Amino acid sequence: MRVAGRSGRVKAGERIAASDPGLLRLTAGLRTTVSIALTLAALSLLRFDLSHLVAGAIAAMVATFAIREKERARQAVTLALGLPVALASVSLSALLSSHRVAGDVLFVGLIFCAVYGRRFGDRGTALGLIVFQVYFLSLFVGATVHALPGLYVAITLAFACSAVVRFALLPQSPSGILDRLRQAFLARLAQLISAQLALLDAGPEDLPKALEEVRRRTAALHETAMMIQGRLEEGTPDQAVARLLQRRIADAEIAAERLGLLLLTARSAERADTLTLHLPGAPVPSGRPLPEREEATATLHRDLEALRLLVPRSVSQHPGTALSHVRNRLLGYREEANLPPAPAAVQDVFRGIGEAGRAFLGLRIALDGPQDESDDTPETARSREELDAEDAAIDGGEEAGGQEAEATGLQRLTTRAAVQVAVGSALAIVGGEFLSSQRWYWAVLTCWIVFINTASTGEILVKSYRRLVGTVLGVVAGIGLAGLVGHHTWTAFALVLLFIFAMFYTAPLSYMAMSFFVTAMLGLLYTLLHTYSASVLLLRIEETLLGVVCGIVAAALVLPVRTDRRTNELLATVLARLADVTEAAVDQLSGGPVAGLLDRARDLDQALADLRSSAQPLTHPITPLRARRDTARYVVAMLETCAYHARSLAATAELLPEHPSIAADPRLREAGRRIVRNIEAIAAHVTDERSTAGIETGPSIASMLKPGTLGAPRYDRVTDRVLRHLQRLDEAVAGLARPLHVPTLTPGA
Incomplete structure (x- = not known):
């Protein structure tokens, strides 16, 4: 029972690692939620009122999600620079709160600078997000000059709590993230082999669905390989180690993808086209499943299942000889004499299993270091010798390619986007004032957001559509939750924290889902501020629609990028x-x-x-x-x-x-x-x-x-x-x- 329990926990851990590579989404959601919770607790002990609690919660959220740099030292510097930027932003908003025109002009100028700052990398992007979001925060809570001391304290506490969570409670090191990404790669590799096994067994009516699952798993494996590539420089001690891991990850990915192509060919009437594994809706190769009663088919099933079980497990970490025996058998298929009697296409699959076993052995050596070689067969020893020869040839190498010519002036995407979003925001301010003199900033927020991480008119259109649909659904949820929660302050704050976690956890997966959680959370915040009504949330839809239209108009007419x-x-x-x-x-x-x-x-x-x-x-x-x-x-x-x-x-x-x-x-x-x-x-x-x-x-x-x-x-x-x-x-x-x-x-x- 203990072994079964451990096995269940291992499988659950593998599923979590595969669904969230590096646990990046989980960490982002937890960091933001815990930062807000700590900020609320600190402000409550100091007996601040609800408006300051809301301001502190938003500031903590901004201070946490805005910083995306990989090195902890650079994160600390950016967070330290972000605090005076935030205090300056809220001060300008409060000072100009009674000068509507001057405040609007300044807001548009800040928006331009915030977007233009993206050209300076992660730090420029982070500071731009902070200056805009804190200005928005001050508009949301109605900041005035008399309220500035309290807001200073709330924002400072928010940044301090964000730092405590980032560097003490939930720290992330580049090497730790890389280790979790490696685990995710192995878990997704095992999932791909499971999908390939299902492809081998699928009948004619189930073949399109099985093939689509192989495509999805192949794309997920490639995504994880790219994430590892982006973390190698910071997460490995030297260039040689990084190049070794890069080589082994590439070998494993290619071997797994090739194995899928060989399986598809084995059950097809002709050699399968590689395009079939990459084109959704591509014609399914004609053929039928392999005969179940043939000995070669049974052996193929056994060895594919063995390969799947071998991928996430290290021989050196599991006592006994079972795993080494399985590994040796799979590597034996690299020798022609060990191939079972079967049609040529099926024998190619066995060869593919042998090459995959070799690639996975190399990956394991790169991840875990030298292994016990006492149980090696001659075939396994030959594979090790080949891997050792390859490892010896790896050196730091030179960077490939040269620097591409960078665009200048209005040809630079960040400059064009800054001009576009400034024009769109100006239109949103004017239109928003007609809809509501109190809530006009929602239109500006929407216009700003649809330009983040977009580079063409079409991308802005798709993002605008997703935000609008998510907002409408969130309004419906917000109306229902506001009625249920009423004025139960801490229940509402607990739901706010839950929605914030869901917002950051789903953000990389679905922008529509993120917009839904944001809007539902805002309904609860309005309830806490005693400004909730159904008309307020309906106004949110109108302002969102206005911001979407202004963003699309600006993208289509001002320096458009088709x-x-x-x-x-x-x-x-x-x-x-x-x-x-x-x-x-x-x-x-x-x-x-x-x-x-x-x-x-x-x-x-x-x-x-x-x-x-x-x-x-x-x-x-x-x-x-x-x-x-x-x-x-x-x-x-x-x-x-x-x-x-x-x-x-x-x-x-x-x-x-x-x-x-x-x-x-x-x-x-x-x-x-x-x-x-x-x-x-x-x-x-x-x-x-x-x-x-x-x-x-x-x-x-x-x-x-x-x-x-x-x-x-x-x-x-x-x-x-x-x-x-x-x-x-x-x-x-x-x-x-x-x-x-x-x-x-x-x-x-």
Whole structure:
């Protein structure tokens, strides 16, 4: 029973780690909630009235969520700078409370400065949020000059409580966050293998759903890998350790994704296309589940389940020989003699399991250090030798690429956004005054928020829609809760804390849910301030709608950044980085100099993530332009396919020259050059529609796999895999050219 209880706790911990990588959302919600609770307790002991309690609660929330820097020292400096900024902001608001016009002009100026401050990084963004939100706080509680001493005390206590929670009660170190992200990666890896096992068993009617679950789990694993990449520099002691972990994370991710493709091929009538794993709604490959009664099928099920159980568990941390026995059996599939009798596609899956086992072994060594080798089989010992040779080749390396030219003046996105939000806020102030001389600032708040973390008119439109829907639902909830809570002060504050936690916990997942909790919380705050009425919350909807309209008008008419233009710019960046990774990887595989390939591959992944986010307005389910939505989804999915093959090439090329079974071949260079030229032709067409560049066709790279074409002896399966990645990348680039209307040049033209 004790073992079963521990197993249940372990599984629950794995699910939590997978659902919230690094526990970042949980920590953000707890920090904010505890900071507010401490502030309320301190102000209550000092016998402050309700308006100061509300002001302190809002200030504590702002002081906690505004600071996003990774290093604790920088967080402390920003928090220290934020306090005088907050006190200055509330002082200006109180001093100008009786001068409406001057106060409004100052508010618009502060909004411009707050948004413009984003160009100075995390600290500029944090101080901008503080100056705006504290000014809003003073408007919300009706700050006057006579109330300033009490507000100073409330805000100072709020910042002090935020510091206590951040650095003492709920501290987070970069290394601790990275450790939890590693656990999340392993948990999501196990979930992906479970989804792949379900894909293998799914019948024809359940296959689309199982395939969609594999896509979702693959995307979640990639997201966690990117989060780890962003924390490596701060969370690891030196560059060599960071590069080792980066290599092992990339190997595990690629091996897991490749295993899914091999499984899909094994149960299909033909080789599955990599695009199937990236394009939602892609046609499901024809085929049927593997025969359940065959011995090979039963063995495959057993070993996939064993692989899933092995991923989150370390052999060194579990006594006995069971895990090492399982690990040795899976690694044995890297030897042809150990493959069970089965069709070729099924044997490929067993090979994929062996390669996945090797990648997971390397990841475990990188995470846990040296392990007991007493139970190793010859196959496991060979895998360790290969990993040791790779580790020895890792050095600090040089940073890939150079600095991109930064835009200046109004071409800089932060400057354009600052001008847009200032104009939109001015419109919101004027319109809000007509709706209500007391609550006009709600329209300004909405206009401000829809510009945060957006870069195009389409993104602002989608965010505005989500905020409006969340606000309407929150008003309904707020009316109901206000009636239930009445004037029970501490019950209302307890619900406020609960909603604040929910707001920050759901913010990265759903902006609509966050807006719902914010509005419901405000209904309770109005109840505490004895200013609640149904008409007040209905006015909240009107002011929100006004702020949305003002934001959209400003985004569309003042220095507009069209969604098409923004996505084209990001698409050109993705293509440039794809060409860079491909060229460098093929050059290294052809015998060229060593380059920082994994760094370049992650730069490609980040550019693709930016494009995916910017293209959301084009791919949103409610968009009326169905054809454009389908085209955008196809282009993004095709780029994800290209990025997968480019990552695989980069990871393989990084094994040179230490890997005993991979050798450079200069004949790969010409195939790589054709792919790079085609990518550059597509990029030229994206940046200039008048471009006459086109893609070139030529002999299939797959033809190089035929025996004898590359000379004797026959190339091993690692080299075959390199050629297959090149072939798939070549096909994907050609497929990308079609929806972008890039012409195909005839051979020899």
